[in-house]
Amino acid sequence: MKLHHIFTYLLPLSLAYLSQAKTNSENPQPILIDTDIFGDVDDVGALYVANILYNCGLADLRGVAVNTNSQYGALAVSSICTYFGNSEIPIAALRPLTNETFFDDDEFLHSEYASKVANNWPRSLKNASSTPTPVELYRSVLAAAANQSMNIISIGFLTNLEDVLKSKADKISHLSGFELIAAKTRELVVMGGAYPSGSEYNFGHSDPESTAYVLKNWPKSVAITYSGFELGGDIYSGQNLDVISPPNSPILAAYQWYVGRGSTVRPSWDPITTLYGILGLDGFEKLGLSRMLAFANSHGYNSLTSANASNAWVNDTRVTNQHWLKLADGVTNSSMSWLLNQFFTHDPVQQTCFGRTNR
Ligand SMILES: *[C@@H]1O[C@H](CO)[C@@H](O)[C@H](O)[C@H]1NC(C)=O
Numbered sequence: 001m002k003l004h005h006i007f008t009y010l011l012p013l014s015l016a017y018l019s020q021a022k023t024n025s026e027n028p029q030p031i032l033i034d035t036d037i038f039g040d041v042d043d044v045g046a047l048y049v050a051n052i053l054y055n056c057g058l059a060d061l062r063g064v065a066v067n068t069n070s071q072y073g074a075l076a077v078s079s080i081c082t083y084f085g086n087s088e089i090p091i092a093a094l095r096p097l098t099n100e101t102f103f104d105d106d107e108f109l110h111s112e113y114a115s116k117v118a119n120n121w122p123r124s125l126k127n128a129s130s131t132p133t134p135v136e137l138y139r140s141v142l143a144a145a146a147n148q149s150m151n152i153i154s155i156g157f158l159t160n161l162e163d164v165l166k167s168k169a170d171k172i173s174h175l176s177g178f179e180l181i182a183a184k185t186r187e188l189v190v191m192g193g194a195y196p197s198g199s200e201y202n203f204g205h206s207d208p209e210s211t212a213y214v215l216k217n218w219p220k221s222v223a224i225t226y227s228g229f230e231l232g233g234d235i236y237s238g239q240n241l242d243v244i245s246p247p248n249s250p251i252l253a254a255y256q257w258y259v260g261r262g263s264t265v266r267p268s269w270d271p272i273t274t275l276y277g278i279l280g281l282d283g284f285e286k287l288g289l290s291r292m293l294a295f296a297n298s299h300g301y302n303s304l305t306s307a308n309a310s311n312a313w314v315n316d317t318r319v320t321n322q323h324w325l326k327l328a329d330g331v332t333n334s335s336m337s338w339l340l341n342q343f344f345t346h347d348p349v350q351q352t353c354f355g356r357t358n359r
């Protein structure tokens with residue numbers, strides 16, 4: 001009996017689709033993730049979704065850029081990727097690097113996890129200062145990508161994307177950052193804003209100037225899909241991780257350290273955004289599921305209404321490639337929560353995901 005058969009036998013029923021196991025014939029969706037890992041923990045959930053779907057052939061994780069300055073961000077990303085056997089994934093740390101750790105002087109509840117994950121799990125990245133800059137990573141990933149193929153998944157501040165859009169031709173590519181994005185990107189998927197209008201942390205908290213720059217200067221030919229505060233904010237995930245996680249699970253420790261008071265339950269902004277960035281609206285069937293997300297609008301575009309990047313949708317019928325997401329009809333926050341928890345409790349030794357054998 002092969003090792004993976006033993007583990008499959010032990011799987012809970014919900015994941016045991018072995019009779020339907022497919023070979024990975026579809027082209028995996030190439031993605032680059034831009035994360036603010038540090039000040040909230042759902043970025044770890046997002047990296048789980050990306051690594052698991054990478055391993056089972058649905059995503060091609062070309063790189064992870066960090067948009068917060070603490071050296072522990074890039075190191076924690078490396079620990080998560082290494083946990084899933086993906087130590088080769090390129091990671092880029094924002095400069096200047098700091099040694100900052102997280103302190104919650106807002107609610108006095110949440111706690112530091114990035115430095116702890118980075119120092120308690122093995123990782124291939126030894127020092128954040130040896131990584132490329134986010135602009136270098138974006139430019140080399142985009143230069144190597146096929147035309148209109150990349151999905152950029154932004155689950156934090158838009159600092160790096162502003163820098164990429166402003167970047168000039170260099171030895172990596174003779175195209176400017178704007179031209180590279182216009183040529184190579186299929187879609188920008190952004191956790192940011194509130195819909196149809198409101199005010200949200202990723203847009204407004206740290207770098208609202210970058211939000212304004214990116215929304216104003218994004219190539220009009222490249223689609224944008226927004227995942228708003230109201231979507232992930234009403235879908236809690238991480239329930240019972242302490243009961244059902246595999247041994248030595250870094251997401252269990254990260255959620256325990258961050259959430260506080262014995263809980264591991266958090267809203268699901270970043271993991272849902274990453275799920276959409278990989279599967280789109282139509283890819284859920286590849287997991288044996290019916291469609292779980294839908295566009296909430298048919299036309300229009302996002303606009304900013306204040307200096308701190310509050311936003312409001314403009315109902316312009318001439319613009320048809322910008323959308324915001326909602327749960328599909330009949331899908332509840334509990335069923336999305338169930339799906340995310342399947343990822344959060346996934347054990348890398350399983351060699352399968354949702355009945356699909358790994359690459
Ligand atoms: C961060 O800590 C390292 C040692 O761990 C030290 O070499 C470095 O100078 C520190 N960086 C800053 C910006 O304080």
Ligand SMILES: *[C@@H]1O[C@H](CO)[C@@H](O)[C@H](O)[C@H]1NC(C)=O
Binds near residue numbers: 127128129
């Ligand atoms: C990382 O490398 C830099 C530059 O070589 C060095 O100054 C720093 O101390 C190193 N950090 C750690 C934690 O070793």
Ligand SMILES: *[C@@H]1O[C@H](CO)[C@@H](O)[C@H](O)[C@H]1NC(C)=O
Binds near residue numbers: 147183
């Ligand atoms: C990619 O697009 C560029 C124009 O942006 C075009 O010159 C080139 O031929 C395209 N490459 C392929 C393989 O279609």
Ligand SMILES: *[C@@H]1O[C@H](CO)[C@@H](O)[C@H](O)[C@H]1NC(C)=O
Binds near residue numbers: 199200205306308309
């Ligand atoms: C932005 O400013 C508006 C008032 O203009 C306020 O209601 C909102 O809470 C602020 N948002 C953030 C993220 O600070």
Ligand SMILES: *[C@@H]1O[C@H](CO)[C@@H](O)[C@H](O)[C@H]1NC(C)=O
Binds near residue numbers: 237334337
């Ligand atoms: C679903 O939404 C309701 C209403 O906001 C909330 O009380 C409940 O905790 C949510 N459940 C999950 C699993 O997210």
Ligand SMILES: *[C@@H]1O[C@H](CO)[C@@H](O)[C@H](O)[C@H]1NC(C)=O
Binds near residue numbers: 296297298313314315
């Ligand atoms: C724009 O359309 C959305 C639904 O697509 C609606 O919720 C919103 O109120 C409309 N806004 C305006 C200003 O008409």
